[in-house]
Amino acid sequence: MATGIILTPDVRSKAYIQKILHHQIHFEHIIFMNDNRTEKKYSEDIIKLSKNHGFDISQSVMNTLLKNNLDFKEFSFVDINNPILTKYLQSLDTEFFIFTGGGILKHDILSSGVKFIHLHSGITPYYRGSSCFYYSILNANYAGVTAFIMDKNLDTGPVLLQKKFQKPNHKYLDDVFDPYIRAETLIELLKNKTMPFTEPIKQNPLDGETYHIIHPVLKHIAILRCITND
Amino acid sequence: MEYSYANTDLLEFPQKYQMTPFEGREFLSSYEKNRQKILDKINNNQTVNSLSHTLELLQKQFLIDIKSDQKIFVTSNQLSSILLRLQHQKETQQETKFIMALLKKFEIKKRIFSEYDHELKENSTDFKILTNYILLAAICAKKFQDNSNPKFLNTLLKLNDTICSQIDSINDVNNLSLIYYIINLELEYIRDLIRKTL
Numbered sequence: 116m117a118t119g120i121i122l123t124p125d126v127r128s129k130a131y132i133q134k135i136l137h138h139q140i141h142f143e144h145i146i147f148m149n150d151n152r153t154e155k156k157y158s159e160d161i162i163k164l165s166k167n168h169g170f171d172i173s174q175s176v177m178n179t180l181l182k183n184n185l186d187f188k189e190f191s192f193v194d195i196n197n198p199i200l201t202k203y204l205q206s207l208d209t210e211f212f213i214f215t216g217g218g219i220l221k222h223d224i225l226s227s228g229v230k231f232i233h234l235h236s237g238i239t240p241y242y243r244g245s246s247c248f249y250y251s252i253l254n255a256n257y258a259g260v261t262a263f264i265m266d267k268n269l270d271t272g273p274v275l276l277q278k279k280f281q282k283p284n285h286k287y288l289d290d291v292f293d294p295y296i297r298a299e300t301l302i303e304l305l306k307n308k309t310m311p312f313t314e315p316i317k318q319n320p321l322d323g324e325t326y327h328i329i330h331p332v333l334k335h336i337a338i339l340r341c342i343t344n345d
Numbered sequence: 346m347e348y349s350y351a352n353t354d355l356l357e358f359p360q361k362y363q364m365t366p367f368e369g370r371e372f373l374s375s376y377e378k379n380r381q382k383i384l385d386k387i388n389n390n391q392t393v394n395s396l397s398h399t400l401e402l403l404q405k406q407f408l409i410d411i412k413s414d415q416k417i418f419v420t421s422n423q424l425s426s427i428l429l430r431l432q433h434q435k436e437t438q439q440e441t442k443f444i445m446a447l448l449k450k451f452e453i454k455k456r457i458f459s460e461y462d463h464e465l466k467e468n469s470t471d472f473k474i475l476t477n478y479i480l481l482a483a484i485c486a487k488k489f490q491d492n493s494n495p496k497f498l499n500t501l502l503k504l505n506d507t508i509c510s511q512i513d514s515i516n517d518v519n520n521l522s523l524i525y526y527i528i529n530l531e532l533e534y535i536r537d538l539i540r541k542t543l
Contacts, residue, residue, distance in 0.1 A: 250496075253495055254495065286367050289364060324494070324496060325449075326495075326499070327449075327452035327496070327499060327500070329362070330350075330499050331372070332372075332502055332535060333495060333498065333502065333538075334365060334367070335368070335370075335372050336373070336535075336538055336539060336542050339542070339543050340542045340543065343543050
């Protein structure tokens with residue numbers, strides 16, 4: 116079964132595509148939604164740390180695609196619901212696409228016949244929504260990732276794989292830790308599972324907890340917990 | 346370092362809290378100082394009523410103001426009723442639904458409207474009634490006290506940022522007494538979390 120990936124110009128996509136290349140995983144289709152935003156500059160510390168985690172945060176998605184001579188289709192917007200993208204996806208014989216971002220899936224794209232796999236940085240149903248790895252570190256000293264097939268609700272689709280990670284010992288949770296744990300889970304999913312996925316586990320949308328963007332005070336406590344010796 | 350999340354008009358210009366930077370331990374000190382400054386300001390300007398007296402006054406106000414038409418929720422009435430009930434017992438299922446829906450709405454829009462319909466859609470354009478933010482903050486504080494779910498502490502911090510950003514425009518003694526109570530609770534929860542965590 117053919118599988119594709121839809122990349123966006125951000126750290127998550129950088130980690131995904133670089134780790135995919137490192138593990139020599141082949142995608143039938145690579146799509147790059149690229150609004151040509153200005154690349155964020157990173158300190159030497161973050162670059163070094165990202166390299167220690169298997170990706171170079173200073174390398175843009177475009178650089179990686181070009182440097183490795185990968186075939187890709189580029190769109191000049193970052194919007195998963197753009198009808199141009201929907202039409203293009205429908206023209207391909209690809210059942211699954213790895214989703215990296217670009218908004219919440221609306222009815223048209225959800226009913227297009229394409230299935231999207233999302234790597235969410237929280238163990239569902241206990242951690243749905245936003246900033247889940249921070250809440251998970253605050254509550255239980257670990258973070259987790261759930262790979263699932265997206266549906267109309269938030270983080271409630273059938274689960275393909277869940278993976279737990281120890282809290283990091285550095286402060287770059289948004290830029291390095293979050294993309295790293297998602298990419299690691301993606302690689303495990305793609306290497307160990309056969310497409311199409313045979314036994315996704317259904318979730319009950321009413322179970323669990325949905326969190327919202329973390330307040331900076333709680334975020335600081337979570338990060339300080341990571342970098343403070345036990 | 347100055348705590349920068351409560352020093353602009355957050356009702357008019359809501360804070361999104363997206364990708365906030367890490368500023369080290371000093372940030373937590375600046376947060377505590379900022380909140381303490383608000384407590385001192387309230388305490389210096391007037392006598393703060395006890396919580397029981399504040400709730401008593403709220404009860405009287407609530408009995409006077411309640412509307413019989415339940416197709417429309419008057420937010421302040423609904424929140425007062427829930428806050429009063431929570432002092433002695435658990436809220437009803439319908440009240441839980443209302444709290445969670447309002448919490449979600451505040452987290453997304455950072456605004457609480459004065460009335461909602463039975464489907465919890467806004468029935469008013471007025472989001473400037475500070476009592477609603479104060480009452481929801483008091484409910485979040487109570488919920489966190491009861492279940493330690495950081496979701497409620499998270500919303501409490503954001504509600505208190507909004508309330509602190511408006512502190513100079515609040516004159517009502519009952520509102521100020523409740524604010525004094527909820528900020529003290531918030532500080533207690535955060536200090537406790539820091540003690541346990543770091």
